[in-house]
Amino acid sequence: MAPVPAQPEAPPGATPEPGRVVLDARDIARALTRISHEILERNKGAGDLVLLGIPSRGVPLAERIAERIASVEGYDVPTGSLDVTMYRDDLRLKPARALLHTEIPEEGIDGRTVVLVDDVLFSGRTIRAALDALNDLGRPRAVRLAVLVDRGHRELPIRADFVGKNLPTSLVERVKVTLAGIDDVDAVTIHGEPGAPAGERP
Amino acid sequence: MKRHLLSAADLSRDDAELVLQTAAELRSLADRPIKKLPALRGRTVVNLFFEDSTRTRISFEAAAKRLSADVINFSAKGSSLSKGESLKDTALTLEAMGADAVVVRHGASGAPHRLAHSGWVRSSVVNAGDGTHEHPTQALLDAFTLSRHLGRGKAGSLDGRRVAIVGDVLHSRVARSNALLLATLGAEVTLVAPPTLLPVGVDTWPVETSYDLDAVIPKADAVMMLRVQRERMNGGFFPTPREYSRRYGLDGRRMATLQEHTIVMHPGPMVRGMEISADVADSDRSVIVEQVTNGVAVRMAVLYLLLGGAQPGGEE
Known part of the structure; x- marks a missing residue:
């Protein structure tokens, strides 16, 4: 029996289909608090940390982690953003894309522990691109990876050090992270149940 | 694109x-x-x-x-x-x-x-x-320089900004590209030149024109000086370089009539003493090096x- 959609499909441009909420605002807040503590524990303090968010939604996540670290340790961790567009391996598969903002903290990354922050870890290709981008910016002492959601399906030997939630998904599903500041609300939702046509990959 | x-x-x-x-x-x-x-x-x-x-x-x-x-x-x-x-x-x-x-x-x-x-x-x-x-790339870099100094928020927005382009418009590819691009970006462009150095059909461009530099520059947010392209001139476009310089050159006296925030631009190469005096080219209003x-x-x-x-x- 074919699944019958509960609601008629929304026309493009209208309110998107609601999807299934996996994490709400309080879940996200708790996950980020835990990640912040794990980073501090693993790094034995906030001393040489640099948080780099991958645009667009990695950046507010990095800032929120920095706020939490500041409230625990009383130390402002340098935070920035790292656009990886030009380092992507699928750059030539689509028309040229607009660049997103890169801002490296003044202290630089040489000799520091860089924590890359992104919303969803999927194929791992974005992180590979980010590692290449870091390589052109300096030589960190170590690079760690923090993600809000790990949805599996890695295509490269990359894993996250700090994970908000492990989310087993099917390849046809789409995981969508919305964050206040960029979007209306904090939420992680899954769209497109198994059996639906494959969605766009992040 | x-x-x-x-x-x-x-x-x-x-x-x-x-x-x-x-x-x-x-x-x-x-x-x-x-x-x-x-x-x-x-x-x-x-x-x-x-x-x-x-x-x-x-x-x-x-x-x-x-x-x-x-x-x-x-x-x-x-x-x-x-x-x-x-x-x-x-x-x-x-x-x-x-x-x-x-x-x-x-x-x-x-x-x-x-x-x-x-x-x-x-x-x-x-x-x-x-x-x-x-x-066109010169116009883009001029627009970029303008938006860095005069832009309101978003990169590229020059809505309502007044730009005076002064000098040998007739032989200038820079002036034409700038007039078109800056108009697209919402700026108000005024071309200032002697009648002999304005091209035929300039009335179809999205710009104003003027023969009087002193009347235009106090209102401008940016003044772009153009080189007199003597290598492309085979007739008398103006009586003497000295007279051209007095009427259409930017010197310290004219620079004093500019608004506080107004910037001075030049696409290069400059002929110092002709369209722009050395003290203006080296002043802190000049963004000529930044343009490069x-x-x-x-x-x-x-x-x-x-x-x-x-x-x-x-x-x-």
Whole structure:
């Protein structure tokens, strides 16, 4: 029996289909608090940390982690953003894309522990691109990876050090992270149940 | 964006803002220890210069190299062009070498257009100045410089800003491209020149014109001085250089009538003492050196947007 959609499909441009909420605002807040503590524990303090968010939604996540670290340790961790567009391996598969903002903290990354922050870890290709981008910016002492959601399906030997939630998904599903500041609300939702046509990959 | 950049008129407001925003991101590259991005690895950019140029060619070369493209410089002197080879045969040679983009400067207006639409080459064509027609990347870098100083929020928005373009408009490809692009971006452009140095048909341009520099500049947010292109003049366009300089040159006395925030621009090369006095060129209002720096970022943005993604109809 074919699944019958509960609601008629929304026309493009209208309110998107609601999807299934996996994490709400309080879940996200708790996950980020835990990640912040794990980073501090693993790094034995906030001393040489640099948080780099991958645009667009990695950046507010990095800032929120920095706020939490500041409230625990009383130390402002340098935070920035790292656009990886030009380092992507699928750059030539689509028309040229607009660049997103890169801002490296003044202290630089040489000799520091860089924590890359992104919303969803999927194929791992974005992180590979980010590692290449870091390589052109300096030589960190170590690079760690923090993600809000790990949805599996890695295509490269990359894993996250700090994970908000492990989310087993099917390849046809789409995981969508919305964050206040960029979007209306904090939420992680899954769209497109198994059996639906494959969605766009992040 | 389209496949070629031949005229500032080809750029919609969205296109132009995309170039300027991309340039804004790329400008920070100049402050990094490794000034290199991998976006155009394996692409070949040919600089085809039939006319002399220092800053434009160097700027395009630096832009292409910072994006990791292979660069081939091809200038008229010391090549078969000086032996009388036609544009077509040169183009076929470039095609055979597999150029992905051709940056062309030519003394004849319309030569880049011919190159792009003749079917001789499959590469993207970027106009780096053709005769007295257009110089779109110069206009883009001027718009970029203007928006950095006068922009309101978003990169590229020049709504309501007043720009005076002063001098030899008739022979200036920079003036034409700027007039078109700045109007697209919402600025109000006034061309100031003696009647002999305004082109026929200027009334169809999206600009105002004036013969009176002293009346225009106190209201301007930016003053762009143009070089008097004596090499293109074969008649009497003004009585004497001294008289031209007195009526249309920017000197310290006139600079004192500018508003506090007004910037002074010049596309270069300058003739100090003619259209601009040395004290103005070296003053802190002058952004002439910054224009050169911005030129590299803007040309990187253009090359990236033309070549960085999938080629329309290409094999990749």
